[in-house]
Amino acid sequence: MDVFEAIETRLEIKEFDDRRIDETVKRNVLEAGRLAPSGRNLQHWQFVLVDDPEDVGRLGELSPTGGWVADADFAVVVCTDPQYDFNELDAGRAVTHMQLAAWEDGVGSRIYTVDRSAVKEFLEIPDDVDLTLVAGFGYPTHDVEGVKDRRPLEEVASRGRYGRPLE
Secondary structure, eight states: OOHHHHOOOOOOOOOOSHHHHHHHHHHHHHHHHTTEEEEEEOOOEEEEEEHHHHHHHHHHHOOOOOOGGGSEEEOOOEEEETTSSTHHHHHHHHHHHHHHHHHHTOEEEEEEEEOHHHHHHTTOOTTTSEEEEEEEEEBBBOOOOOOOOOOOOOHHHSSSTTTTTOO
């Protein structure tokens, strides 16, 4: 699968089957995050791979919206240095790389919210570190067609100045 095909077909997935994901795929996902760009190339992130089924289940319990993650094979918690005003942007870039790398291997994913203070305590994340983003990963329960409902490019892009037609 080429990069554009991955971008075109990857959807947020929250229904996972019970197949285990190979360790090599997990490492590739983390490696993709490590290789993402970061503000001033600070690489101020830390990735916590949560792949013990009980711990993944606990992450689901500690989420107001992401109980589904309990069915994921693993989750990645992205922690960043909050002193940088671009820490959330960098976490998003890292996770996007992870999601695309995972999708190449047929692994779906979804970003979700957690009770940050409870998860920080659970995963022993220091107080001076921001728990910035969490994503669950697993094999989808069904074939994913990758059909997206997006507005046409001409409605979201302009040329030269805001609002001028792209043509």
